[in-house]
Amino acid sequence: MGRWVASFFIFVRGILMGIADSVPGVSGGTVAMIVGIYERLVNAISSFGMEFLSLLLKRKWKDAFQHADMGFLLTLLFGIAVGLGAFSIIMTDLLQNHIPVTFGAFMGMILASVVILFRQIRKKDFASGAAMVVGAIFAWWVTTMNPIAGQDDSLLYIFMCGAVAICAMILPGISGSYILLILGEYHHIIHRIKELAHFRTTFSDFLTLCVFGVGCVLGLLSFSRVLKYLLKNHHSITLSVLTGFMAGSLNCLWPFQQQVDGKFIRLGMNAFSGQTQICALCAFLAGLVGVLVLEQIASFLANPTDKARNSGK
Known part of the structure; x- marks a missing residue:
């Protein structure tokens, strides 16, 4: 496959x-796991250490670039920025007016992801099963937490939110966006990103996003080292916990909810019309099948270099 x-x-x-x-x-x-780049991503992020700094100080730019897999990281980050910026523009409307269909689709995606990740667990024994249950219970508990009321909007708090949320974002099943929702900053951050995408941000909002970004970077660099160690030395147990995280996160994706004052309220299916129920079911099936197909495509497209890096070789 060509480089481009x-x-x-x-x-x-x-x-x-x-x-x-x-x-x-x-x-x-979760998406990184589905498309087969999760371990390569963790390895690349965790490579920003003393060896990388030493190469920079020696002005060995090419060696430093290759050591950190920067071509992969920069391309991926650009894609993330495009996806996050573009989708945040329509996310407000989707979460206000189309919750059953939106959450139905994502619920199907996550359920398919659980199946995919479970198949990747090399050693399925009691310890792996127990780890999966613990992960599921923890993720379920996180999804039952209520948003913090009257949170601090200081730059230090924004920095801490970024560090915590990014750790969640890199974990399959634990949503960084949901953590931001719990911390009371999700709508503020999404609004600022939306304003920036429309080139009408203020200096204060831009500064807030910069501080949030610094928190994300430092949190990611620290936590990725922990993940790399766990995946290298306790692969099956770690994947079992991550599978549990994803299964437990299904709780917050119940399709039949309403958003009131930034909080999602669970309702019964009967609170929605039959047409809405059918649309939610179709979206669920589309998400389920779509992820399974995407996983097959990603497996087909994976080149030997990807596979070697993903296996930590």
Whole structure:
């Protein structure tokens, strides 16, 4: 596969991750796992350490670039930015007027992702099963938490929100957007991104996004090292926990909800018309089948380099 074609597909994967990260309850890490780049992503992020800094100080730019897999990271980040920026523009309307269809589709996607990730667990034993249950319970508990009222809007709080949310975003099943919702900053951050996408942001909003971004970067660099260690030394247990995270996160994607004052209220199916119920079911099936097809396509497109990096070789 040509380099430009490979870069294009990495860019597309980034767009899909950006779209996922804009939705409360859906994790960009889930998409990275589905399309087969999760471990390569973790390895690339965790490579920003002393060796990388040493190469920079020695002005070995090419070696530093290759050491950190920067071609992959920059292409992926550009795709994430495009997906997040474009989708945040329509996310407000989707979450206000089309919740059953939107959440139905994502619920199908996550359920399919659970199946895909479960198949990747090499050692299925009692320990893996217990880890999966613990992960599911934890994720379920997170989805039952209520948004913080009267949160601090200081730059320090914004920085901390970025650091915590990005750690969640890289974990399949734990949604960074949902964590931001709990912390009371989701709508503020999405609004600022939307304003920036329309080139009408203020200096204050731009500064807030910069501080949030710095928090994301530092949180990501720190947490990726932990993930790399776990995937290298406890692969099956780690994947089992991540599978549990994804299964537990299904709780917050119940399609029949309404958004009131930034909070999602669960309702019964009977609260919606039969047509809406059918549309939600169709969206669920489309999401389920779509992810399974996407996983097959990603597996077909994966080149030997991707496979080697994903396996940590």
